[in-house]
Amino acid sequence: MSRCSIVPTKRRPGWTTEVSYTTLVDVATLQAHLDDPNWLVVDVRHQLSDTAYGERAYAAGHIPGAVFLHCDRDLSGPMNGKNGRHPLPDIEQLAQRFGDIGIGSTTQVVVYDDAQGMIAGRLWWLLRWLGHDAVALLDGGLQAWQAAGSTMTELLPMLAPRVFVARPRQAWVGADYVLERIETPYMHLVDARGPDRFRGENETIDPVGGHIPGAINRCFKDNLQADGRFKPAAQLRTEWLAILAGSPPDQVIHQCGSGVSACLNILAMEIAGLSGSRLYAGSWSEWCADPGRPVVR
Template identity: 40%
Template sequence: MNTLVSKPWVLARIFEPDVTIVDCRFILGQPTAGRDAYEESHIPGAIYLDLEADLSDPAAEHGGRHPLPDVERLAALLGKLGMNNDTRIIAYDDQGGSNASRLWWLLTYIGHENVYVMDEGFSAWTGAKYPVSKDQAIRVPSTYTAKVKTEWVVGVETIRDVISGADDSSNVVLIDSREPRRYAGLEEPIDKKTGHIPSALNKFWKGVHDEHGRWKSAAKLQEHFADMPKDRELIVYCGSGVTACPNILALREAGYDNVKLYAGSWSDWISYSENPVATGKE
């Protein structure tokens, strides 16, 4: 799929007129840290999109900690920032690709075809002595039209059907992207309940990286997901629908086509008191 691109690939394209680079740096619990870092230094020409303010809707009783943004609001924002349906969009962060993958997922979900995630992140960019800037580019507004791929996302009712054995749930695999200790119910630093959705298998999202923190090759990703069947539907979740996205990107790089996001994820699941939870290993 060639969604993952290298620093040199990005460097060669930063001034091409149909390219928009998006800085997605964000630190959970430090809501201004990403924008502060962007304003201090970023890839030349890059704009900033905030995980919570731009790439999520406000949290409510249900829907998880990072609900998907309203599609029309997102499309209007992209247009205001000078992007249209033909723009080549390159996302980066400094969090292992988790936030950049969220943007990749959202853009693909609304029908965008030319979206890429830069490998490694901003620290590696500066470590390689590549150019940086404090300037914020003037953007000429454009028009963006969303064409939503509804099949890319599922809600809580679908997950309930899966674990109850309803419909064709035997052809579905749930994948939990959180740290193994959170999955097993041994600790939970963020959400109100410990454990995981019954029947879910654990694939910690950072497993898509090699020992140097770079994304694994397609061949290595195929090895990483070798225990995941390609003839079944895969539904991926995490704590709030963000770190599930690098797993989804990696699965698609490895040749899996039927991969969906449970957008509300664990924080949505436990907002319903009647939903069962499991602990330990499946």
């Protein structure tokens, strides 16, 4: 089921009620809005081991009208060896990119990937960081779209650039914030990586294995059902309240390997009605780049 909020009615040819989807959109809802000029679909397929994969996959076939954004080039800034594998992009450049592909103040954005939402969650978070709430993940990703027998195309969309005005929020924290609050009651740190990497085992991506002292592990995949769709809101709320263990949502800081998959935990909390958590943007890849920071294995 799609999660949405009703905003003031706006009339336009063929569309009488404007609905803002802020967390999830199901396949049927997206199918019904493929021709809506105020909706924009964004494909962010990506693989860490093959960074050209997403562009090849998009060229071979994508949801009609979808625009492609690259995780490294578009959704991340330049690395300097100390700021992690996916640093936050420059706000002005990101806002310009959003406008160039057709995101305006009233655009409903739908994002998808084929990696259980791991990359799509990053774009969802980036748009919300810059003040654009009308963005939702396609629940179940491209797999759900194809399983429903929905149309795929190789045709490139005609872009209609709009003005995107960035209104950044206090949605993330840096390494100093985390270091100052390690193992205190003022921060509840949640690591979205797999349990083995959290324990410091099978680390093949970052040069150091382990986790930040005081962090607890909630793999981003644990928010999903076996079919790749998100668990019901009530179930997510029960699970996350147990994870929070009495901490208020605004004391929760999410991290992962590089600030990408952790965004899916933020989304899960939003679906559960637990708003206000933030992202440690540099995450483990930034943290472990400084040998002076403490590590638990």
